[in-house]
Amino acid sequence: MTDNNTEYAIIDHGRGLRITPPEPFSFEQNMNYLSRSLGECMHRIVGSRIRKAIACKDGTTVVVEVSDGRNDGLIVQVLEPRGSLPLPDETLDAVAEYVMDWFDLQTALHPFLRMAERDPLLAGAAREFEGLRIMGIPDFFEAICWGIIGQQINLSYAYTLKRRFVEKYGKSIVCEGELYWLFPKPEDIAALTVHELDALRMTTRKSEYLIGVANLIAEGSLTKEKLLALGDLKKAERTLVDIRGIGPWTANYVLMRCLRMPSAFPIDDVGLHNAIKHVLGSDSKPTKEEIMKLSAGWAGWEAYATFYLWRWLY
Numbered sequence: 001m002t003d004n005n006t007e008y009a010i011i012d013h014g015r016g017l018r019i020t021p022p023e024p025f026s027f028e029q030n031m032n033y034l035s036r037s038l039g040e041c042m043h044r045i046v047g048s049r050i051r052k053a054i055a056c057k058d059g060t061t062v063v064v065e066v067s068d069g070r071n072d073g074l075i076v077q078v079l080e081p082r083g084s085l086p087l088p089d090e091t092l093d094a095v096a097e098y099v100m101d102w103f104d105l106q107t108a109l110h111p112f113l114r115m116a117e118r119d120p121l122l123a124g125a126a127r128e129f130e131g132l133r134i135m136g137i138p139d140f141f142e143a144i145c146w147g148i149i150g151q152q153i154n155l156s157y158a159y160t161l162k163r164r165f166v167e168k169y170g171k172s173i174v175c176e177g178e179l180y181w182l183f184p185k186p187e188d189i190a191a192l193t194v195h196e197l198d199a200l201r202m203t204t205r206k207s208e209y210l211i212g213v214a215n216l217i218a219e220g221s222l223t224k225e226k227l228l229a230l231g232d233l234k235k236a237e238r239t240l241v242d243i244r245g246i247g248p249w250t251a252n253y254v255l256m257r258c259l260r261m262p263s264a265f266p267i268d269d270v271g272l273h274n275a276i277k278h279v280l281g282s283d284s285k286p287t288k289e290e291i292m293k294l295s296a297g298w299a300g301w302e303a304y305a306t307f308y309l310w311r312w313l314y
Contacts (some may be wrong), residue, residue: 006105008096012077014086018098020073024113026131027068030103033135036314041166041181042142050080050094052102053173053180056094060087061182063175064095074099080175104133104260112262112301119297125308134256134307140224141217142183143258147250148209149202157313164200165210189214196211209245214284216243224259233263255280256303266300267291275309 008019035045043052049067064078076099078087107111116126137143149165150158169184169192186235189211197207216222222243227236233255240251248268255264266272273285276294280286287292298305 016077029132186214186217
């Protein structure tokens with residue numbers, strides 16, 4: 001289900017990239033998804049372009065601007081650090097890797113769309129949102145934190161809590177007079193006490209969960225690489241669910257948006273239930289048993305089916 005042939009080329013005298021996404025791909029559909037919340041603090045929409053700070057593996061922090069090159073694919077320009085000299089290949093490679101992961105450009109979507117066009121629940125979404133990718137959260141700690149922060153609250157307030165968390169404990173870089181934020185590092189959060197998180201106005205339990213996960217990641221006992229090495233969705237899910245504060249919904253959300261497991265299925269998600277209710281024109285949300293029957297044909301593509309259905313609402 002992956003396409004490892006995604007190509008990129010260095011352009012602009014070593015200050016940018018051109019990435020050729022696999023078809024089908026729609027920059028507009030992905031832009032619409034990223035534009036859905038004014039409360040998002042991890043990227044900024046500037047006209048028809050997306051800007052984001054990235055901490056590269058070589059230690060460089062950059063601000064990139066991603067735009068639609070149409071026939072030329074995605075154009076990625078490095079705005080910060082400024083300069084006329086070419087950036088190191090290691091930095092540009094890290095930027096390319098991040099953007100390709102962010103836009104899920106390693107997944108071949110044709111099998112999903114062929115399945116979806118025959119599915120009564122998915123056919124409309126597949127036509128309406130064709131070219132949409134599961135916009136990911138490449139940072140493992142960020143993905144888990146976002147899952148925990150969003151538990152049992154509405155999406156608007158979840159964005160508010162995330163912004164408070166990021167602006168209090170994250171680092172920022174200035175680009176054209178605006179701040180671009182990097183998500184807090186697990187090492188920094190692991191060193192905190194629950195009392196120190198009180199100002200964010202999160203529940204005590206969520207604060208405990210965030211610090212607990214930060215400790216596990218900081219000490220190296222929980223990593224994206226170790227979960228991927230398990231080679232099995234259920235094993236990875238069980239590993240996450242064994243952690244205090246992570247239930248099946250949060251586990252599958254992380255497996256879906258960070259580890260890129262296409263069979264991840266947050267079946268208990270309220271948004272998914274409401275989306276199915278919308279598509280069916282029903283007066284009530286489906287039961288879990290009904291969802292299991294309705295999704296019987298989605299095997300191997302549950303994550304994409306969920307993401308496409310979400311787009312009816314978000």
